[in-house]
Amino acid sequence: MSGNTFGKLLQITTFGESHGLSIGGILDGLPAGLTIDLEQVQNELDRRRPGSSEITTPRNEKDLVEFFSGLIINESDNDPSNKSENQLFISTGTPIGFRIENKDAKSEDYEHLENTYRPSHADYTYDKKYGLRDIRGGGRASARETASRVVGGAIAKQLLYRTHKIEISAYVERVQDISVPFSPAFFGRKVIDSNIVRCPSSDIADRMIQRIQEARDDGDTLGGAIVVLTKNVPAGWGEPVFDKLNADLAKALMSIPSVKGIEVGSGFSGTLMKGSEHNDAFNSDKEGKVFTTTNRSGGIQGGISNGEEIIVRIAFKPVATIKKAQDSIDKDGNKITLEGKGRHDPCVLPRAIPIVEAMVALVLGDHLLRQRSARL
Numbered sequence: 187m188s189g190n191t192f193g194k195l196l197q198i199t200t201f202g203e204s205h206g207l208s209i210g211g212i213l214d215g216l217p218a219g220l221t222i223d224l225e226q227v228q229n230e231l232d233r234r235r236p237g238s239s240e241i242t243t244p245r246n247e248k249d250l251v252e253f254f255s256g257l258i259i260n261e262s263d264n265d266p267s268n269k270s271e272n273q274l275f276i277s278t279g280t281p282i283g284f285r286i287e288n289k290d291a292k293s294e295d296y297e298h299l300e301n302t303y304r305p306s307h308a309d310y311t312y313d314k315k316y317g318l319r320d321i322r323g324g325g326r327a328s329a330r331e332t333a334s335r336v337v338g339g340a341i342a343k344q345l346l347y348r349t350h351k352i353e354i355s356a357y358v359e360r361v362q363d364i365s366v367p368f369s370p371a372f373f374g375r376k377v378i379d380s381n382i383v384r385c386p387s388s389d390i391a392d393r394m395i396q397r398i399q400e401a402r403d404d405g406d407t408l409g410g411a412i413v414v415l416t417k418n419v420p421a422g423w424g425e426p427v428f429d430k431l432n433a434d435l436a437k438a439l440m441s442i443p444s445v446k447g448i449e450v451g452s453g454f455s456g457t458l459m460k461g462s463e464h465n466d467a468f469n470s471d472k473e474g475k476v477f478t479t480t481n482r483s484g485g486i487q488g489g490i491s492n493g494e495e496i497i498v499r500i501a502f503k504p505v506a507t508i509k510k511a512q513d514s515i516d517k518d519g520n521k522i523t524l525e526g527k528g529r530h531d532p533c534v535l536p537r538a539i540p541i542v543e544a545m546v547a548l549v550l551g552d553h554l555l556r557q558r559s560a561r562l
Contacts, residue, residue: 192438194429195555196345198338198548202285203320204328210285211334213256213341215555218279220345221260225272227251230340231286233540234333236529239382241398242537245529246290251337256282282341286333301517302524306506313517329443329534332541339544342551352550356414356542358385358535359499361394365411370497372415384536402532405509409444410535412500414542416550419485421476421493422560423553430489431496431553438545439500444534447501451484466494500542505531 191199195215202209228251232238236245253275260276299321303310308327312319319325346352357378359366366387373386383398385391401408424431432450439448456464459482466478466487478494485496507526514524531537 193548193552196552200331200334203325204330205322206288208285208287209331209334211338213282213338216277218277220277222275222277222341222344224275227337227340230336230540234336234537241382241395243529243531249286249333251284251286253284256280284337302522303514305512305514336540336544339547342547345551346547350418352418354416354543354546356412356539358383359411359413361397361410361533362408364393364397366390370413370415372417382536384539398533407505407508408533409502409504412535412538412542414498414546416496416546419491419496421491423557424490431491432486432489434549435498438549442541444502445500446503449499450486451497452482453499456482502535505534
């Protein structure tokens, strides 16, 4: 296995490099008959697109996705008299192939890296694994690859919503030491996208934006944390032992560039509690619906969803490329001084929001299909 495919029943395989002709992927395992709004897919890509605000990389990619298999026009859901209406498509059950062209690559910005290693990048480790590497923008190690995940995740989102009304929402909770003053809560897209840092608190967002701009102007970068919440996931999703729902979410989210840790529910703060303080008590309403009075488990118990909101916090390190002189070495082990060049985000969190949501959607879409074979 080459590590380019994710999922069991709903699988996504991505291809391409940051400065190649294009990137893209294949989404396989999606059942036939799902009505898909391609405009919604493009909207998700637009949220991730570089050059989308003053605090993101100035690389200017339109990121227009082109589909070439697995979909046909859904004539029954399209009104032929309304020519301006967004066309809806339907999945055929066969692999959905797509690609996104790279239009604004500047490979000359990376020529100085041919024989050198950037601190905290994948330059050295790729050399040790493959014996060579694509220096242009980091090649396959670049976060540019994640655009393909957003396409697959956008389709998985539609599968989840159309079958179970499942909604996924992520937001920036913290940039460096500037954090929202409330516990994780579900916010709609309109609230989260109301500012360029994608934080639901406008006052805190202004402080975050200022801090990111200061770091950028100083040639530096910042990290922070994203919270993602998912509601309406039925109880019972997840597999025993190795394919627990939280384990698959951890793998999916840890595969995103710059992610260094995740917490489910109470996370590390739960280690400060006693069991009597941490346990989520069960209750039921008049209709017999079971719920928990607290949600420190983050919607997952024993690796299986319990019907509550699934709450995950993801830690992002500062972007490795900084425009400051740093000590490093070349391929021969000689000490050098290296200064970052090229176009990079001073803070990846705002653009990482749709990537986080996409990976959660792909995990849940996979477990939706797996759950359908769990019992008669």
